[in-house]
Amino acid sequence: MSAVSWIVLDIEGTTSSTESVHTGLYAYARPRLGPWIDAHRDDPGVREAVRRVERDAGLPEGAGTGDVVRVLHGWMDADVKATPLKTLQGQVWAAGFAAGELTAHFFADVPPALRRWHARGLRLAVFSSGAVSSQRPWFRHARDGDLSALVDDHFDTVNAGPKRERASYERIAAALGAPGGAMLFLSDVPAELDAAAAAGWRTTGLRRPGEPSEHADFGGHPVVETFGEVEV
Numbered sequence: 001m002s003a004v005s006w007i008v009l010d011i012e013g014t015t016s017s018t019e020s021v022h023t024g025l026y027a028y029a030r031p032r033l034g035p036w037i038d039a040h041r042d043d044p045g046v047r048e049a050v051r052r053v054e055r056d057a058g059l060p061e062g063a064g065t066g067d068v069v070r071v072l073h074g075w076m077d078a079d080v081k082a083t084p085l086k087t088l089q090g091q092v093w094a095a096g097f098a099a100g101e102l103t104a105h106f107f108a109d110v111p112p113a114l115r116r117w118h119a120r121g122l123r124l125a126v127f128s129s130g131a132v133s134s135q136r137p138w139f140r141h142a143r144d145g146d147l148s149a150l151v152d153d154h155f156d157t158v159n160a161g162p163k164r165e166r167a168s169y170e171r172i173a174a175a176l177g178a179p180g181g182a183m184l185f186l187s188d189v190p191a192e193l194d195a196a197a198a199a200g201w202r203t204t205g206l207r208r209p210g211e212p213s214e215h216a217d218f219g220g221h222p223v224v225e226t227f228g229e230v231e232v
């Protein structure tokens with residue numbers, strides 16, 4: 001098997017706490033989604049996302065911002081990783097980071113491990129349900145300092161595909177020009193690790209105390225509690 005050359009990171013539950021995403025980012029987006037949609041009606045990306053929400057939720061086209069926002073809030077309550085929700089959240093969060101109103105949480109073991117791996121010549125990428133537009137400022141606005149220079153590439157459900165499908169991992173490896181065996185995926189969700197493994201990737205599950213994955217069944221995947229234990 002080839003040596004690992006890329007480490008690909010999930011965010012929520014892996015680099016960062018679920019609570020920081022839900023009480024930080026989700027709470028910030030909740031009251032701002034409606035005004036954002038109304039203020040950016042002419043933006044083709046916003047129009048397309050709103051149409052997808054209407055379609056996916058069985059609303060009539062042009063249903064109105066109130067109905068669309070009710071669907072978006074319902075998805076957030078259930079933590080549904082729907083692509084149009086992620087697109088709209090990503091735009092709201094990017095504006096929040098730019099305005100200095102948001103900062104990003106990383107578990108204490110993550111920044112030193114990213115710096116160590118980067119210094120060893122390993123390349124780092126992100127694959128998260130969060131839109132690339134929000135992943136970049138997330139790493140730039142880490143509370144202990146900018147981590148964005150450590151990350152070479154970013155993938156989400158738009159440019160790679162669903163996180164539980166093997167084809168998404170094949171697409172990422174092709175985009176990075178590396179064979180599956182040279183890719184290591186770190187995630188807190190066993191189904192995502194299964195999809196990565198099906199594409200020939202190496203995998204490691206994150207079972208962080210206090211996170212939803214604490215009692216997950218990771219099957220045959222190696223499992224760690226911190227990035228300091230990851231074997232590369």
Ligand SMILES: CSCCC(=O)C(=O)COP(=O)(O)O
Nearest residue numbers: 010011012128129130134138
């Ligand atoms: C700054 S990324 C926002 C996090 C987010 O919205 C999300 O859904 C993270 O999910 P993940 O796939 O990283 O578990």
Ligand SMILES: [Mg+2]
Nearest residue numbers: 010012013188
């Ligand atoms: Mg996750």
